[in-house]
Amino acid sequence: MTLGRRLTAEGIGTALLLAAVVGSGIQGERLAGGSVALALLANTLATGAALVALLLTFGPISGAHLNPAVTLADASRGGLGWRDVPGYLGAQIAGAVVGVAVANLMFGEPVFALSRHERHGPAQLLSEFVATFGLLSVVSGCSRLRSATAAPFAVGAYITAAYWFTASTSFANPAVTVARALTDTFTGARGGSPTGAGAPVRETGGEEVRMTLGRRLTAEGIGTALLLAAVVGSGI
């Protein structure tokens, strides 16, 4: 499989993933009549199902990482060659941004709008650490199974659970973190991961948002690096 074809698969797959995450969040919130639990149930169902479908679909082409953290973990374990990593990351982030734009357009929202949802604090950081740790464990553990279909179900199921069991409804996916800052809807996240479900919304200037995004990505980067070191070191 040529690198061009693999990058196309990563880009399209991540775009469809973000379209599903953001689009189902918009539709869920619009139809839920004010019940955040119902909106998040719809969002969760659509996200988990989309992951199963997309990982089965693009797995045979590019490995279907659709996630910079998975790409880095795979390269750390000697799966993907390091020189393919920048292309993977670029395709994922570009795809994620396109996917958010597509979702916003499908529902008549502005193509891009800076999210005003926001959450802070150590509980959120712990949530993201737990979510990322769990996701990398799932990806790593399933690679031991001699089954091309186990990991798609495991990852879809894991994210289904993580939407509910982490306080940030974290995605453990930096491409999603960036892209969700670009929609001011249910799944939008000011500088990051929370769905903002139930969060108090307040107006902020663009500058502040970019700073928060920068800080959050730095925190995610350090956390991911530590995690990768731990995961690779422990061999789990």
Next chain:
Amino acid sequence: MTLGRRLTAEGIGTALLLAAVVGSGIQGERLAGGSVALALLANTLATGAALVALLLTFGPISGAHLNPAVTLADASRGGLGWRDVPGYLGAQIAGAVVGVAVANLMFGEPVFALSRHERHGPAQLLSEFVATFGLLSVVSGCSRLRSATAAPFAVGAYITAAYWFTASTSFANPAVTVARALTDTFTGARGGSPTGAGAPVRETGGEEVRMTLGRRLTAEGIGTALLLAAVVGSGI
């Protein structure tokens, strides 16, 4: 497997699929007490589950396309012979119409009633394009897996997500598009794809409906043709 048996499988399978789509929509709306999100959750759950069951069931007989777009894509890639295509399309459309009638009868609705739900505009067209593009990608990608059971789960999961992440709750299935114009219930769609969930309902004459249906099918046809060219050309 003889052609007659395969066409019977396509017809029965598509009829059961439409019975599930339309029937669960009626039951969901009746029991949901006005919550569109709850009705659509039930409709989604039943549709996705029916797809998994029916694709596993009829896959070994006819390939379980249950969808003219899938049949055309399969023939374009050299799977199904072109001379079997008209029979497949006819069986799918006839099955879809029978399935809608069965659902209407099971719930005491008129056998056929022109849908008065309607949605228009570029956001809807984008939704249908995205939904069809995604579905054909899923079908194409899963054909690379050496597993007869991966595609049924992937397609069921994809449609589960697409009900929520597209503004039209599109089916990416022309047979469904035709058939859903024939029920004036939750999943009914005037000339096409939307569930009409939450859509303003207004009375229209039959002539206008047929025109809308004609226009929509033309748009779907052109879109599908472009998609097929792109998919086949890119080899994804």
Next chain:
Amino acid sequence: MTLGRRLTAEGIGTALLLAAVVGSGIQGERLAGGSVALALLANTLATGAALVALLLTFGPISGAHLNPAVTLADASRGGLGWRDVPGYLGAQIAGAVVGVAVANLMFGEPVFALSRHERHGPAQLLSEFVATFGLLSVVSGCSRLRSATAAPFAVGAYITAAYWFTASTSFANPAVTVARALTDTFTGARGGSPTGAGAPVRETGGEEVRMTLGRRLTAEGIGTALLLAAVVGSGI
């Protein structure tokens, strides 16, 4: 595998299935605060999941029919020997009755109580015909797949859908039909199949219930026989 062990598996499996069907119906209705859609969603989720678990569990022992209609269809196609059929049917019905009693006891209901839910008419009969036809198609079609795990998922998914797309929330399972007449809770059915969700409840004498049950089982028996003839004859 000895016949005794297989009959034990059929009995325990059917008992657990009915405990799941009836128990989750009670719990769903108690917690749903009057929303029938929410109660049926919980009932559907639990029933579909229980079927997946139980068919995977008891499949390797007895084939996990857990359903007289499946046993008869299997014998008709030369799978199960006809002299094992009475034992299978007896174990299934006995298991189903025990399962209802267990569910009633777990939730502090009377061990047995004649159901007062009732539905009638041609729409109900059509629903049961469609449901049974679909289930036997699923079981038959999946037997062509060389996978011991496909049928459990397909049957679980099919019943998940059928709870919503048939007007009777039919089980297509005579053992369930008998047993559900013995609980006067959410899934209870006077002489048969409906969950009675949303149905007007009225008091009836035991005699009338038994007559209705008799009539319903006769109708189901004739319908199943016709179906089996059609299915076996057509070879689908």
Next chain:
Amino acid sequence: MTLGRRLTAEGIGTALLLAAVVGSGIQGERLAGGSVALALLANTLATGAALVALLLTFGPISGAHLNPAVTLADASRGGLGWRDVPGYLGAQIAGAVVGVAVANLMFGEPVFALSRHERHGPAQLLSEFVATFGLLSVVSGCSRLRSATAAPFAVGAYITAAYWFTASTSFANPAVTVARALTDTFTGARGGSPTGAGAPVRETGGEEVRMTLGRRLTAEGIGTALLLAAVVGSGI
């Protein structure tokens, strides 16, 4: 695989399981606006999905028992050596306690808080017996399938159903029983298994809680022992 690595897998897996159970219970209750059914649906979805993901992930390393009852059943059938059993049980209980603490911290609750939820009586004991019997049957039956992926789905599906069909939303897992006594949130259980959904809450002293926990574990221990004897003896 060294014992150290297997115990690490059991500990991490059980911690993530408890984080998912308790965390999704907190989030579900917070977002459900008073609907216990909606909160339990979210809790069920997250728990079942987490089980599928974690059993697929840690199965290839340690067998992914994540449950003292499963470890004891496995040792009884000659799977795990008896001298590894104490390590497994210790890792599971320690992991469960850590997981509850992580969930409490993620949602800003006290690290540990004795649960004030409580349920009693023979109906509860029957529920736990049925739940444990079913779980051990599922684990045992699936070991006959030549598939490394069947048991994770079967167990996840079984617990999904058991949350709804038992009056105690029992986990059939002593490590969970212990750990859930340490959170005073939706899934918290005074000395044990119930989610306490809908249960009247009343203040109790710590001493009384410990006694109840002790009594409940004794009952569970005796019940599990009897079950194991029956299961091993009958060979099901």
